[in-house]
Amino acid sequence: MKNFLPPSLIRKNDTKLILLVIDGLGGTTNEEGFSELDVANLPNLNELASKSSCGLQIPIDYGITPGSAPGHLALFGYDPVKYQIGRGILEALGVGLEVRHGDLAVRGNFSTLRDGKIVDRRAGRIPTEECERLVKKLSEKIKLIEDVKVMMKAGLDYRFAVVFRGKELSDKVTDADPQINGVPPEPAKPLTIEAEKTARIINKFIKLATEVLSDEPVANTVILRGYAKFPQIESFDVRYGLDAVGIATYPMYRGLASLVGMKTIDVTGFSIEEEFRLIKEIWSYFDFFFVHVKKTDSLGEDGDFEGKVKKLEEIDGYLPILLELSPDVMVVTGDHATPAVLKSHSWHPVPVLLWSKYAFRDDVKKFCERECAKGILGTIPALAIMPLMLANALRLKKFGA
């Protein structure tokens, strides 16, 4: 599901665009035949829908359930099948490590070493707080290996992420992970000549970490895997001529925004109202505002139909804060559906509304799946959203004479 947007069509102006992503927005019908959006009381979204072009969007393709990364890349206009982001990068973004062009990101486990063998690859599944203590301990001792900077952050339980920043790093290295318990540690081996330095750095890191952890009773070594280079991905300003910013309470979504070259604002712990109000403060500095709201997805994953309905109503209540900024183009959609019925992400198309002075006002009066399906946008690939936003901002030139 590709879109067509040659760079020669891009033009700049002083319009402002908001992309509000309500994570896991869409759903499917429950036993009574209603989705979360069917029953939610959403006066502001419904009023906006009444003035907008509405439709459904398909993040990847028919029947395909997207992870968060492909779901967002598609909304940002980057083909998620072409740009598949490596696990190490996603892990690093998820824990909030900054990742830049040229960086190598890696997933790590704390593990237990006894008599030269990895006896537990997960170090007895130590709790997250213990992991944080150990990562702090390592971070204080290991900051530079040769000319390569080392940055670490704890994840859940025994997991952590490492970002290596330096010249000539490669992901063409074998996992330093024996895969099973009861065998000796596995060193990283280069798969190409260019990867020799990286393998050496990885193995030095493990050696140093094992020395630093030598006084730990359980988590006394580390294993590393899932190497991933920062993807070769054109930045938002180059691709669209937009100064873009991503505002999200979770590091993963700021990370995805920074992957495509957006600036990001850390609003960890902010309420939805605070998150929306912040945008006014930075309104003059950017053209494009990616605003992410997470909790709808989490409630869908919990199977909490009523909770998701209430969260939608809460978001709806704060929508006027964004509308008062008078954006030129405003899109509301999700990165994928998360039906409470399924307790997981799903393949269902996601409602989308596009408001601008030039958008066709169709007959949709209610922002829900069944009504949006009858909207003038029809069912579109998510990749169509950026070209439609740019067109409505009069930021695209005519194609051909």
Add this chain to the structure above:
Amino acid sequence: MKNFLPPSLIRKNDTKLILLVIDGLGGTTNEEGFSELDVANLPNLNELASKSSCGLQIPIDYGITPGSAPGHLALFGYDPVKYQIGRGILEALGVGLEVRHGDLAVRGNFSTLRDGKIVDRRAGRIPTEECERLVKKLSEKIKLIEDVKVMMKAGLDYRFAVVFRGKELSDKVTDADPQINGVPPEPAKPLTIEAEKTARIINKFIKLATEVLSDEPVANTVILRGYAKFPQIESFDVRYGLDAVGIATYPMYRGLASLVGMKTIDVTGFSIEEEFRLIKEIWSYFDFFFVHVKKTDSLGEDGDFEGKVKKLEEIDGYLPILLELSPDVMVVTGDHATPAVLKSHSWHPVPVLLWSKYAFRDDVKKFCERECAKGILGTIPALAIMPLMLANALRLKKFGA
């Protein structure tokens, strides 16, 4: 119109899926402005549609009228533009010859040879019964040429099909057909070195056949053309992890099912009720049931609007037999439209309904073109149906993290 379904997303479970193909299901409006589905009384299909996601599907692309083979391949999720099945294979499948991997299938004509010239390529258009007698005569005498098994079956009028089964057979051979009357027979010639054996086998077959037919007054030789190898096509179980079975009264549709690796059940002469009831007997042996009903297409081709309406009503009456099996996913659609108005296959999109516990129940209450067009599926490529069925059976993993 491609779909995206990487093999890495497939997972297995114990769900059961039914794909009911009502051949030539869709239509177009007659002079009064109604299609066959508009006027048919279909209480069971309408009730199922009310609980399902509905839409229209396009077998190949806008404006393209599908033959039976591409229509079915698209429903099975195989790009019909990529997998173009050779005429010889279709002829063999159509007359009910089994075709396996490695086989070479060929179309044949009985012809008339006089004074070293083919004077009639169609042997005076002999009737089908005469063709059957001649094929029987040939079959008794020609069973093996070198190490190659020979299987034949009569088609309509002067036509027949031959399947050659042996090692190193090739379709890179010129037609053993002079194309026009009044010239000498044309031997098959190899187009590659690897095809030399095949050309020799073909020419030996013609020589043997001409000897066997030497006492026939009119049909005293044969010409052969349309060589086709069994296509390199991934089987249904490898592609989808599904143990699939095809149930059809006509050999062509069993043949198409077997092309994609389905088991098939010969229900020649069964009524629709008998065909549907049989599925209960084999319910525990398979995951996926392709059930084919033919007569709607034939009545459409006859221009018999009322007859097609009655046949649709008859099928509707037996639908509960399938629903009582409690499939996890049920799809009802056609391989193409056959409007009585056109008396032929057509390009019109075909209604589709998809029922599962997780399918979005849209507002469609009647299974017909104009209502399905308003359904939540929208207008989809036929190739989207298999991914949607698998998704609804929870047989697809998430794409990306």
